[in-house]
Amino acid sequence: MKCLRNNIGLLIIFQLVTFSTIVSSDSDSWKFSENNNNVIRMQTQGGDPEKSGDVKIEFYGHMAFKITSPEGLSILIDPWRNDPSGVWGRWFPNEFPETAVDIVISTHAHFDHDAVYRPHAIMVLERMAGELKLGDVKITGIAEKHMCKSKGWYKWTDVAKEFSQEFCPPNNYLHMDNFIQIIETGGLRIAHWGDNRPDLSKFANELLKNIDILIMNIDGSSHILSYQDIDDALKRYQPRVVIPGHYYTKGASSVLTTLDTADEWVDRQDDVVRLKESELILNPDKINSFEQRIYYFGMNHIQ
Numbered sequence: 410m411k412c413l414r415n416n417i418g419l420l421i422i423f424q425l426v427t428f429s430t431i432v433s434s435d436s437d438s439w440k441f442s443e444n445n446n447n448v449i450r451m452q453t454q455g456g457d458p459e460k461s462g463d464v465k466i467e468f469y470g471h472m473a474f475k476i477t478s479p480e481g482l483s484i485l486i487d488p489w490r491n492d493p494s495g496v497w498g499r500w501f502p503n504e505f506p507e508t509a510v511d512i513v514i515s516t517h518a519h520f521d522h523d524a525v526y527r528p529h530a531i532m533v534l535e536r537m538a539g540e541l542k543l544g545d546v547k548i549t550g551i552a553e554k555h556m557c558k559s560k561g562w563y564k565w566t567d568v569a570k571e572f573s574q575e576f577c578p579p580n581n582y583l584h585m586d587n588f589i590q591i592i593e594t595g596g597l598r599i600a601h602w603g604d605n606r607p608d609l610s611k612f613a614n615e616l617l618k619n620i621d622i623l624i625m626n627i628d629g630s631s632h633i634l635s636y637q638d639i640d641d642a643l644k645r646y647q648p649r650v651v652i653p654g655h656y657y658t659k660g661a662s663s664v665l666t667t668l669d670t671a672d673e674w675v676d677r678q679d680d681v682v683r684l685k686e687s688e689l690i691l692n693p694d695k696i697n698s699f700e701q702r703i704y705y706f707g708m709n710h711i712q
Contacts, residue, residue: 436526437526438526438529438530441529443509443529443531444531445531447481447482447511447531448482448511448531448532448543450544451480451481451482451511451543451544451545451546452543452544454480454544455544456478456480456544456545456546457545458478458542458545458546458547458593458594458595458596459593459596460479460545460595460596461595461596461692461693461694462478462479462480462545462594462595462596462692463479463595463690463691463692464476464477464478464479464594464595464597464599464690464691464692465477465688465689465690466599466622466652466688466689466690466691467687467688467689467711468654468687468688468706468709468710468711469485469488469489469505469506469508469661469687469710469711470489470501470658470660470661470662470710470711471487471489471501471521471654471655471658471661471662471666472486472487472489472516472521472522472601472603472604472624472626472654472655473485473486473487473488473489473505474486474487474601474624474652474654475508475510475711476592476594476599478544478545478546478594478595479545479594479595480544480545482511482512482543482544482545482546482594483509483510483511483512484510484511484512484513484514484546484548484592485508485510485512485513485514485528485530486513486514486515486516486590486592486601487514487515487516487521487522487523487601487603488505488513488515488522488523488524488525488527488528489501489505489520489521489522489524489661489662490504490505490520490521490523490524490527491520492520493520497520497665498665499663499665500520500521500662500663500665500666501521501661501662501663502660502661502662502663503661503712504527505524505527505528506527506528506711506712507527507528507529508528508529508711509528509529510528510529510530510531511530511531511532512530512531512532512533512534512543512548513525513528513530513532513533513534514534514535514537514548514550514590514601515534515535515536516536516587516588516589516590516601516602516603516604517536517555517584517585517586517587517588517603517604518535518536518583518584518586519555519584519604521666522603522604523535534548534550536550536586536588537550537588537590538550538551538552538588545594545595546592546593546594547592547593547594548590548591548592548593549590549591549593549616550588550589550590550591551588551589551590551591551612551613551616551617552586552588553586553587553588553589553603553605553606553609553610553613554577554578554581554585554586554587554605554606555576555581555584555585555586555587555603555604555605555606556604556605556606556607556633556634557569557576557577557578557581557585557606558576558577559631559632559633560631560634560635560638561630561631561632561635562630562631563630563632563667565632565667587603587604587605587606588603589601589602589603589605589613589617590603591616591617591620595691595692595693596692596693597621597622597691597692597693597696598619598620598621598622599620599621599622599623599624600617600620600622600623600624600646600648601624602623602624602625602626602654604626604633604655607634607635607638607641607642614645617645617646618646620646620648621648621649621650621693621696622648622649622650622651622652622691622696623642623643623646623648623650623651623652624652624654625639625642625651625652625653625654626653626654626655626656627639627651627653627654627655627656627671627674627675628653628655628656628657628668628669628670628671628674629656629669629670629671629672629673629674630667630668630669632655632666632667632668633655636674639674643701647700647701648701649696649697649699649700649701649702650691650696650699650701650702650703650704651701651702651703651704652689652703652704652705652706653671653674653675653703653705653706655668656668656669656670656671657669657670658708658710659708660708660710660712661710661712670707671705672707675703675705678701678703680699680700680701680702680703681702681703681705682702682703682704682705683705683707684704684705684706684707684709685709686709687706687709687710687711688711689704689706
């Protein structure tokens with residue numbers, strides 16, 4: 410009987426260790442000291458995403474941005490990590506900051522956009538399509554497709570042949586799907602492009618009409634979008650504000666990304682504000698008169 414009890418005890422310990430290992434390898438959320446009190450507050454009090462107010466936008470490098478609503482609901486989009494397989498090298502010198510946030514979103518299943526386990530997030534939305542309304546925030550996810558034919562000097566999509574995969578739709582692998590995210594809060598409509606292709610479906614184009622702020626892939630290497638792709642999109646959607654992302658950000662990303670800065674493209678624009686810090690506060694009154702003002706974070710990012 411004593412032997413049986415000892416064996417059972419060892420089995421329980423093994424199961425607990427195994428459970429801890431499994432959970433830790435994917436998510437440490439069970440260890441977070443944060444809780445859902447703010448989410449409960451937001452769902453209880455409700456709110457109006459169209460009501461004008463100050464919206465904070467913070468840059469974490471690469472394509473990671475945090476948006477905080479006037480009532481204090483925070484949404485972090487596309488936290489990054491290094492490729493766990495090692496195939497693509499060490500793109501990021503450091504781990505993504507373990508910042509507290511209410512909602513974390515990943516636009517697609519690539520390592521430089523999907524580290525949803527790193528932020529201390531209360532809610533995790535990976536590749537979301539459809540609508541979510543919480544407090545003074547409305548999130549709309551648009552199911553679309555990732556850019557599948559690289560146009561820059563580094564032809565990273567050629568790796569499809571080596572992996573024996575189809576990158577382009579309709580028979581692409583899951584990681585070449587992309588989900589554009591539209592965040593509505595404070596009377597503003599903010600679109601995060603993810604790594605989307607430039608030629609969108611009619612359905613997606615309709616949803617992107619009347620965008621106030623467009624966060625888009627802009628870098629000198631044309632890793633995702635060419636300058637022509639960007640210019641065409643800006644003519645089509647006419648956003649009041651454009652925020653470059655997915656460019657080389659010293660301190661956050663490394664030269665192994667093959668990315669360039671957005672300096673060259675930014676220098677060509679007429680209305681540019683080069684930010685000196687990693688956060689920006691906007692509201693409808695402030696941007697109503699803008700016609701494609703560029704807010705460029707440059708190398709300023711949350712660490």
